[in-house]
Amino acid sequence: MNSSDLQLILRSLPFLLKGLRVTLILTFLAGTAGILSGVVLSLTRLSRLRPLAWLAFAYVSLFRSIPLLLVLFWIYLLVPMLTNYTMGAFESALIGLTLFEAAYYSEIIRAGIQAVPVGQTEAALATGMTRMQAMRFVVLPQAVRKMAPVLLSQSILLFMDTSVVFVLGIRDFMGVANIIAARDARVTPMYLLVAAVYFVVSLAGSQIVRSAQGRLSPSISRV
Amino acid sequence: MGYEFNWSVLRHQPYLHWLLSGAVITLVLTACIWVLGFLAGSVVGVAATSRRGAIRQAARVYVEVLRNIPPVVQLFLWYFVIPELLPAPWQHYVIHDMPHPEFITCVVALGLFLSARIAEHVRAGIEAVPRRTVEAAFATGLTPFQVYRFVRLPIAYRMLIPTLGSEMMIGLKVTALGLTIGVMEMTARAHQIESFTGRGIEAFTAATIFYAVSALVLVAVVTATEHWFRIPR
Numbered sequence: 232m233n234s235s236d237l238q239l240i241l242r243s244l245p246f247l248l249k250g251l252r253v254t255l256i257l258t259f260l261a262g263t264a265g266i267l268s269g270v271v272l273s274l275t276r277l278s279r280l281r282p283l284a285w286l287a288f289a290y291v292s293l294f295r296s297i298p299l300l301l302v303l304f305w306i307y308l309l310v311p312m313l314t315n316y317t318m319g320a321f322e323s324a325l326i327g328l329t330l331f332e333a334a335y336y337s338e339i340i341r342a343g344i345q346a347v348p349v350g351q352t353e354a355a356l357a358t359g360m361t362r363m364q365a366m367r368f369v370v371l372p373q374a375v376r377k378m379a380p381v382l383l384s385q386s387i388l389l390f391m392d393t394s395v396v397f398v399l400g401i402r403d404f405m406g407v408a409n410i411i412a413a414r415d416a417r418v419t420p421m422y423l424l425v426a427a428v429y430f431v432v433s434l435a436g437s438q439i440v441r442s443a444q445g446r447l448s449p450s451i452s453r454v
Numbered sequence: 455m456g457y458e459f460n461w462s463v464l465r466h467q468p469y470l471h472w473l474l475s476g477a478v479i480t481l482v483l484t485a486c487i488w489v490l491g492f493l494a495g496s497v498v499g500v501a502a503t504s505r506r507g508a509i510r511q512a513a514r515v516y517v518e519v520l521r522n523i524p525p526v527v528q529l530f531l532w533y534f535v536i537p538e539l540l541p542a543p544w545q546h547y548v549i550h551d552m553p554h555p556e557f558i559t560c561v562v563a564l565g566l567f568l569s570a571r572i573a574e575h576v577r578a579g580i581e582a583v584p585r586r587t588v589e590a591a592f593a594t595g596l597t598p599f600q601v602y603r604f605v606r607l608p609i610a611y612r613m614l615i616p617t618l619g620s621e622m623m624i625g626l627k628v629t630a631l632g633l634t635i636g637v638m639e640m641t642a643r644a645h646q647i648e649s650f651t652g653r654g655i656e657a658f659t660a661a662t663i664f665y666a667v668s669a670l671v672l673v674a675v676v677t678a679t680e681h682w683f684r685i686p687r
Contacts, residue, residue, distance in 0.1 A: 296623065296669030297662055298630030301641050305662075308654040391524035398634060405527065418534040426523045426531055433522035 236420035243411045250407030251428070257321070257403060258390045261328035265389065266382060268329060269336025274366075276341055287337070294334035299392055303327040307399055320399040328396070332389050339385060343378030344370060380444040387436040391429060404428065463653045464660055473657075476643030477664055483560060483629045483639060488622055490565030491572050498569060499576025500602060513573065520570030525563070526631050532563040533635050560632045568625050575617045579610030612683050619676030623669055640664055 240247075276287035294302070306327040311317050347370050355365035397406035405425060412421040463469055502513035520528070533556070537548045552558060583606050591605040611618075633642035644661035648654035 292669075293662075293666060296627075297665040298627040298641055300630040300633065301644070301658065301661055301665065304641070304645055304648075304654075305658050308648065308658065312655075391522075394524040394526050395631065395634075405524075412534075419538050422527065422530050422535050426527050429524055429527055430519065430522045434518065437522070 236417065239411075239415055239417050239420060240424055243415075246407055246411065247404065247424075250402055250404040253321075253402060253406075254390070254393050254404040257325060257328065257393050257396065257401075258386070260325055261332060261393070262386045262389055264325070264329040265332035265336050266340075268333035269340050272333055272337035273340040273344060276337065277344060291334045291337055294331055295338075299327070299331050300395055300398060302331045303396065303399060306330070320396075320401045324393075324396040324399055324401055328389065328393065332385070332392070335385055335388075336382065339378050339381045340374070343374040343381075346377050347373045380440050383440045383443065384437065387433050387440070390436065391433060394429065459656065460653060461656055463647070463651050464656055469647050469651065469657075472638075472643045472647060473640075473660055473664075476638060476640040476661075479557075479632075479638060480626070480629050480640040480664075481668070483557070483564075483632060483637070484622075484626045486561040487565045487568055487625045487629065490561060491568030491621070491625060492618070494566060494569035495572025496576055496607075498573035499580065500607075502573060502577040503580045513577075517570045517573050520567055521574070525567045525628055526634055528567050529560065529563040529631055529635060533559045556632070556635050556637045559635065560629070560637050564625070564628050564631065567628070568621060571624070572618065572621055575614055575621070576610065579614045579617075580606050582613060583609045609685075612685055615676060615680040615683065619672065619680075622672055622676070626665070626668055626672065 272287050272291065275283050276291065278284050278287075303324060307320070307323040310323060310326065351369055351373065352365050355369040356362070360368065393403060394405045396403055397409055400406070402410070408421050408425045412418045415421075464473065498513050498516055501509050502517070504510050504513070523531075537545055540548060548555070580602075587605060587609070588601060591601045596604065629637075629639050630641040632639045633645065636642075638646070640661050644657040647657035651657075
């Protein structure tokens with residue numbers, strides 16, 4: 232990298248930061264919506280109603296076997312067709328990412344719930360709680376501690392996954408970098424910068440997960 | 455909704471040919487990525503258990519760098535940036551003479567991405583081999599290389615079959631990124647049919663079924679392999 236590369240980066244900084252903001256917003260929204268849908272999916276999957284449980288299983292298996300890009304294309308194509316509502320690329324990406332990540336989140340949540348000993352549920356039921364209450368007050372609080380670090384790791388993967396939404400024309404961090412790289416014909420500094428930023432953010436994220444794991448694990452042993 | 459299905463479009467040329475060639479490219483790409491990922495991942499995974507601190511550190515850095523950069527960014531680095539940084543004769547070869555540049559770039563970029571993930575599993579697998587087993591192997595007079603070759607790796611790989619199977623699945627899915635640099639794999643072909651004919655639902659359904667069936671076959675093969683190589687008790 233020489234000084235003109237540095238100048239290019241400095242000159243494009245506001246535009247790049249705007250892109251990074253879109254990436255972070257997308258990660259946050261899709262992460263939140265994905266975890267919520269994941270909770271619903273995992274509870275459905277563990278439900279005693281066989282057909283419902285099977286449907287949730289089919290959903291998770293399907294979404295885990297197809298590429299994210301294909302999901303994004305599906306949503307971009309289908310939603311306007313079904314609703315007659317022309318949706319922006321950002322909304323399509325948000326829905327696609329949510330549907331996709333929900334499958335992964337739900338597996339993590341299911342594992343967390345199943346890691347809580349059955350005796351806990353039985354004891355809760357014996358005190359007269361309904362199944363719903365046992366889940367809400369006894370099982371989930373314990374499960375959340377077990378799965379929080381894994382959910383965070385999955386959210387870092389989600390952050391990296393958002394880097395493909397530029398194919399829908401979204402100006403996220405990667406999309407903005409592509410535009411600058413093409414406009415100024417300065418590909419090398421741009422993509423090195425993009426790689427460095429993704430690397431630093433994800434590495435910092437996984438360090439946070441590691442320290443959270445340390446802080447959460449003593450309470451698991453106490454439970 | 456007033457959409458009328460027209461599945462016959464998938465039977466007509468050139469669309470049928472596009473789908474089939476997309477399927478073949480996806481499968482070949484997956485196989486290449488997986489072979490490279492497995493070989494490089496095994497080397498790095500073994501290096502990560504080395505007794506020399508410097509080698510362990512190098513393996514650690516390799517894994518952290520390749521795991522924390524999104525695969526599509528790595529693909530762009532290999533496609534746009536790395537040729538620029540090569541010495542002149544190599545650069546000339548890569549840019550002008552290399553056959554199928556997009557495909558080969560894809561194999562290298564995505565294969566190495568996968569190798570970092572596989573390396574982590576291989577390292578964990580080797581470390582999970584009980585200490586006593588390793589000590590017993592040394593006590594029989596095996597050299598360190600022989601201990602890896604005949605004791606640690608065979609036990610580790612057997613334990614890792616299901617994990618390596620899900621990495622293969624990731625390899626299958628990640629091939630779709632090839633479309634960003636112009637590899638005409640399955641997702642790219644489905645998208646192309648959609649733009650040419652407006653028959654997006656039909657084309658994407660075909661692609662979805664293709665990926666789902668490939669995944670099912672993969673799971674079946676992995677389960678059978680696991681069963682086949684199980685250590686008898």
